[in-house]
Amino acid sequence: MISHWRTCTKIFLVLVSLRVIYYTVLEYPNNPNHRYRRPPSRRTPDPSRGEDLSSESISPTTNDESTYYMEAETPDNKDTPTMYVDVEPQAESEVYLDTISIQDWPSITLTTVLATPPPYVSPGPYHVEYPSEYIFILDEPEKCREQNPFLVLMVPVAPYNRDAREAVRSTWGSERQVLGKEVRLFFLLGLSSGEETEQLQEKVLQESKEHQDLLQSDFIDSYKNLTIKTMVMMEWLSSRCPNASYAMKIDSDMFLNVHNLVYMLILHSPKENYMSGQVAIGAAVLHDPSSKWYLPKEVFPELVYPPYALGLGYVFTLDLPRKLVEASRHVKAVYIEDVYLGLCMRHLGIRPTDPPSDNLFQGYAGAQDRCHYMAVITTILDTPQELLDVWRNLHQPGPVCH
Known part of the structure; x- marks a missing residue:
């Protein structure tokens, strides 16, 4: 009887341990307060690209293992070419851009301010971006x-x-x-x-x-x-x-x-x-x-x-x-x-x-x-x-x- 009781106790402890591991490793990362969860994107979706303005429209696949990038501060980000710099994840209150895969930015050089622009590709025989804010x-x-x-x-x-x-x-x-x-x-x-x-x-x-x-x-x-x-x-x-x-x-x-x-x-x-x-x-x-x-x-x-x-x-x-x-x-x-x-x-x-x-x-x-x-x-x-x-x-x- 005592032996049977010890066996049941061991099984119970194993089940409890498995449940703790499950909630700690698998379930809690989906909790916004979990310490290993990546801060969500704060970028405003762009309607011109077909993105919904609701928060649900931001794909969860952006929270994968891709490199973090953040837009460097410039005066209104207008007169200086955009530079992307590698940054470490910070507190959740910080503002982040969506994850950008480096494969999507072949022209970006992280060590220089002026990135090499991609070769010009004609937009077609009648597409003209005017009026626009040219400087x-x-x-x-x-x-x-x-x-x-x-x-x-x-x-x-x-x-x-x-x-x-x-x-x-x-x-x-x-x-x-x-x-x-x-x-x-x-x-x-x-x-x-x-x-x-x-x-x-x-x-x-x-x-x-x-x-x-x-x-x-x-x-x-x-x-x-x-x-x-x-x-x-x-x-x-x-x-x-x-x-x-x-x-x-x-x-x-x-x-x-x-x-x-x-x-x-x-x-x-x-x-x-x-x-x-x-x-x-x-x-x-x-x-x-x-x-x-x-x-x-x-x-x-x-x-x-x-x-x-x-x-x-x-x-x-x-x-x-x-x-x-x-x-x-x-x-x-x-x-x-x-x-x-x-x-x-x-x-x-x-x-x-x-x-x-x-x-x-x-x-x-x-x-x-x-x-x-x-x-x-x-x-x-x-x-x-x-x-x-x-x-x-x-x-x-x-x-x-x-």
Whole structure:
């Protein structure tokens, strides 16, 4: 009897021990007060990614053995690239991001502040992230305000294309006073992508220190982001050049006769609600997917674009940038930047103005003599070297042009 009693007692103690182990190791970790339980995520779910705002929507699988990461503090996390640093679990009252697997962040370097950006991947033929909060990495915030120019020349150019910038600086961009009017030049850049990004950015920073004429914003510089580039230009002009009279957007591969441009503005141009250049009227919308300028019908169902000034070079009064930025909040963005400005102009009820002569703003004209360049305002050239050659020939003694 005593032996049987001892056997029962041993079995009872084993069962009690198993139950204690069960609650200690398996059950209690699900209790929020358990010391081994990982603090839950406090990140606010993002509805744009299909995440529910309720706490139940945060997947429990985020509490696995992945590495902890926390976003490093920066001023509003806006002007400094995000850095992720490895941290130890802390008290439950601390704020945590969701667990992020390192495999999901191939470009993050934990030992450096500036992570290498991933190569740019085009979002598609018509996806444009504008309006959005783009900021300036390089800026000349007071130069336009202090110098109070009559005309501001804005040249969008890729970060790598220093040859084009130097050619412009050595030719028409060097003209600072024309017909008694002050003229100022700025180049507008986005961010480079791909290989050797950091080395290229260092060169851009050095060039900015040397010339003080570079404006750089934090969008990827690419063909399909030209609308972003154009609207960032309008934002800059609206905030930085309140007292200037006119601005011209002109591509870096263009010849520009600044004298003829200023002469036209003085004699023939209105003081507000004015944009002029090579104006396209009745341009067909290309719904053919094989076209470089393809727009799907569901994005833009109209058959003809409203009038717009071709993007190779157009001039406008400085009251327009603020109005165009405001209009952009009501007009769906498309990636064809000059067409988009035309859509914003239509929203404002303002029509681009034809120049006083049809031959002033020209596209590609091929090889021409010096008299051609003396008569036009703009024309397309092939290379930076051709611009240097044309400029040199134009300023040498030659026959009188009529």
